[in-house]
Amino acid sequence: MSAPLLLTTFDRTARWMKRGGREADVVISSRVRLARNLRRTEFPHRASVSDLMTVRHRVWQALHATGENPGGLAEARLLSFEEFTGWERQSLIDRYLSSREHIAEEVGRGVASSSDCSLAVLVNEEDHIRLQSLLPGLQLDAAFTLVDKLDDTLEGWFDGRSASFAYSDEFGYLTACPTNAGTGLRASAMLHLPALEIAGRLDRARKAAEEKGFALRGSFGEGSKIWGHLHQLSNQVTLGLDEADILLEVEAAVREVCEAERRARASLAEKYSLETRDRIGRAYGNLRYARRIGCREATDALSLLRLASEMHWLKGLTRQRWNELVVWIRPAYLQVLHGRSLASVERDALRAELLRPHIEKLRLDQEFFSM
Amino acid sequence: MQYCDECGVRAATIFLTKISGNASAQRKLCEECAHLSSDAVLEGLDLEAFSAAPEEFVSHLFDQAVAAGLITAEEAQALKDQGALESVSFKEITPEEMAALLKSAENGETGRDDAEGNDSEMDAEAAEDAEDERDTGSSRETPDFDLGELARLTREAERVGRRCPKCDMTWDRLKEDGRAGCAQCYAAFEIELREVMQKMQRGSAHIGKAPRSAEKRLRRLQHLRQRRDSQLELLRRRLEESIAAEKYEEAARLRDRIKVVTSTIIAEE
Numbered sequence: 001m002s003a004p005l006l007l008t009t010f011d012r013t014a015r016w017m018k019r020g021g022r023e024a025d026v027v028i029s030s031r032v033r034l035a036r037n038l039r040r041t042e043f044p045h046r047a048s049v050s051d052l053m054t055v056r057h058r059v060w061q062a063l064h065a066t067g068e069n070p071g072g073l074a075e076a077r078l079l080s081f082e083e084f085t086g087w088e089r090q091s092l093i094d095r096y097l098s099s100r101e102h103i104a105e106e107v108g109r110g111v112a113s114s115s116d117c118s119l120a121v122l123v124n125e126e127d128h129i130r131l132q133s134l135l136p137g138l139q140l141d142a143a144f145t146l147v148d149k150l151d152d153t154l155e156g157w158f159d160g161r162s163a164s165f166a167y168s169d170e171f172g173y174l175t176a177c178p179t180n181a182g183t184g185l186r187a188s189a190m191l192h193l194p195a196l197e198i199a200g201r202l203d204r205a206r207k208a209a210e211e212k213g214f215a216l217r218g219s220f221g222e223g224s225k226i227w228g229h230l231h232q233l234s235n236q237v238t239l240g241l242d243e244a245d246i247l248l249e250v251e252a253a254v255r256e257v258c259e260a261e262r263r264a265r266a267s268l269a270e271k272y273s274l275e276t277r278d279r280i281g282r283a284y285g286n287l288r289y290a291r292r293i294g295c296r297e298a299t300d301a302l303s304l305l306r307l308a309s310e311m312h313w314l315k316g317l318t319r320q321r322w323n324e325l326v327v328w329i330r331p332a333y334l335q336v337l338h339g340r341s342l343a344s345v346e347r348d349a350l351r352a353e354l355l356r357p358h359i360e361k362l363r364l365d366q367e368f369f370s371m
Numbered sequence: 372m373q374y375c376d377e378c379g380v381r382a383a384t385i386f387l388t389k390i391s392g393n394a395s396a397q398r399k400l401c402e403e404c405a406h407l408s409s410d411a412v413l414e415g416l417d418l419e420a421f422s423a424a425p426e427e428f429v430s431h432l433f434d435q436a437v438a439a440g441l442i443t444a445e446e447a448q449a450l451k452d453q454g455a456l457e458s459v460s461f462k463e464i465t466p467e468e469m470a471a472l473l474k475s476a477e478n479g480e481t482g483r484d485d486a487e488g489n490d491s492e493m494d495a496e497a498a499e500d501a502e503d504e505r506d507t508g509s510s511r512e513t514p515d516f517d518l519g520e521l522a523r524l525t526r527e528a529e530r531v532g533r534r535c536p537k538c539d540m541t542w543d544r545l546k547e548d549g550r551a552g553c554a555q556c557y558a559a560f561e562i563e564l565r566e567v568m569q570k571m572q573r574g575s576a577h578i579g580k581a582p583r584s585a586e587k588r589l590r591r592l593q594h595l596r597q598r599r600d601s602q603l604e605l606l607r608r609r610l611e612e613s614i615a616a617e618k619y620e621e622a623a624r625l626r627d628r629i630k631v632v633t634s635t636i637i638a639e640e
Contacts, residue, residue, distance in 0.1 A: 042538045042553040049395040053388065082386055082397060085373060107388070107395055126550075148580075155582050164584045166554030171564065172577030174554045178567060181557075183579040240573025243580055 017323035021137015035184035052108025071149030090332035182239025195264035
């Protein structure tokens with residue numbers, strides 16, 4: 001049995017997992033997405049099967065033809081969804097290359113991506129074409145530049161064949177959801193906010209963001225079930241603003257939340273000392289010695305270890321290693337790693353196996369123990 | 372990775388999607404089972420050539436259709452030349468379907484006089500696009516009612532029945548789904564969407580990036596207006612001169628020309 005395509009298709013360590021970007025103590029990654037559609041085809045949720053396949057075929061052609069161009073997607077991996085199993089498609093979500101709606105139907109859908117996943121095209125998700133770039137830390141401008149150039153390149157190719165992008169002078173780029181029309185731009189940052197949660201200041205931060213027109217949502221899970229203290233801050237408005245304005249506003253909002261998180265982290269040692277130490281200690285013990293562990297529990301525990309590391313209470317954990325582990329332990333990704341579908345109990349055991357050697361290298365610092 | 376539908380043991384490398392209307396059926400096969408399959412599409416096909424170079428393979432498919440006596444060699448070449456390959460994904464072509472494509476080519480539906488070597492389907496899109504541009508001019512003229520109430524009621528009655536010409540979407544359905552059906556919905560429901568955008572977004576006027584084609588169109592329009600304006604200026608000067616010189620016939624002619632040019636400008640704006 002040969003290794004599944006997806007393992008060798010992409011780098012195990014994506015670009016966003018590596019060093020880079022600013023505010024990296026709180027900001028895990030930045031993502032910029034542009035939504036585009038073809039003028040003459042119905043939007044994906046209404047399009048016929050043959051329309052969907054034609055759209056995808058053209059996008060694959062466009063990417064192939066422009067791959068060598070300066071703004072093109074070099075050495076793009078083209079994934080047509082029909083060729084992959086359900087759990088392989090699910091693992092694309094784990095890598096932030098797809099979404100639940102996207103993989104719900106496989107016909108005519110697909111993803112094209114660079115090997116390091118920094119630049120990707122989602123075909124026939126909610127819109128025909130969604131360009132996306134994913135970079136480490138806070139670097140929305142750089143991420144935008146990547147998708148902006150690819151947008152120009154693809155538009156040039158389609159234009160040269162008299163098939164233009166759907167656009168009107170009044171409403172801008174036309175998208176399936178009017179909430180995305182105009183610039184079609186969604187800029188977001190993934191933030192690690194454990195201290196705000198511990199200090200009970202998360203709601204305040206969320207409301208402050210909402211008042212300014214931004215959404216602060218859990219990256220996985222909603223409400224109280226947010227995993228790993230990971231949140232996504234993104235713009236709500238896409239029309240009536242210039243792209244540069246949107247990026248500036250999102251960046252400013254992100255920095256504000258970062259400041260709030262840092263203040264909360266600073267207060268943990270004094271005001272929430274016992275609770276914080278207890279939670280970190282338990283997390284460390286579980287990851288170190290458990291023989292089987294669920295994804296949610298593992299993600300939450302890893303989150304606390306990252307907090308400990310940023311507070312210098314834990315030594316030996318690099319940000320890159322943390323980014324890798326958080327993705328590698330996800331259920332679908334585990335299956336890709338092992339090349340087959342796995343039952344839940346098996347996954348829990350394999351997850352613990354995967355984590356243990358990495359956790360063994362970590363040390364809780366003197367400062368953690370001193371009260 | 373997927374496994375072959377037939378043997379379930381070997382990895383599937385051939386993925387077939389057959390489309391009939393809006394229904395699709397999929398099959399995945401490994402090379403060995405594909406060779407043994409009685410599927411008409413696969414019969415007698417050289418699957419090694421398929422995996423090696425899919426685009427060349429389609430050309431090969433035409434040759435096979437010629438060999439099977441479904442079409443003549445000239446017809447096959449004509450089809451290859453027209454680039455009709457572009458309009459259908461090669462995975463879906465059966466020899467019978469190909470013959471049908473050629474028949475329609477014969478009847479002149481995908482005419483040879485379309486631009487050299489260009490995708491004939493995309494050229495049809497371009498022609499429709501050009502038509503569209505002329506149409507939006509007239510659809511922007513909303514009638515001017517004096518009675519606000521009457522206007523609202525009329526719009527209401529209109530709106531309930533109004534459908535997008537391309538995808539048949541209604542405004543109520545759009546609101547319910549939260550999604551438009553196609554790009555033309557934005558023109559069909561311009562008024563309603565403008566209202567919605569003003570509430571939901573930072574207004575309904577886009578001020579960000581525009582596609583190069585839109586920029587080109589704008590520049591072209593500006594250029595045309597400039598030329599008309601300078602032409603108008605010239606005509607007016609000559610009109611004055613001719614009146615001063617008491618050349619009234621010429622003046623009348625110039626006046627008519629000015630009228631024509633002026634009305635053209637208004638139509639464009």
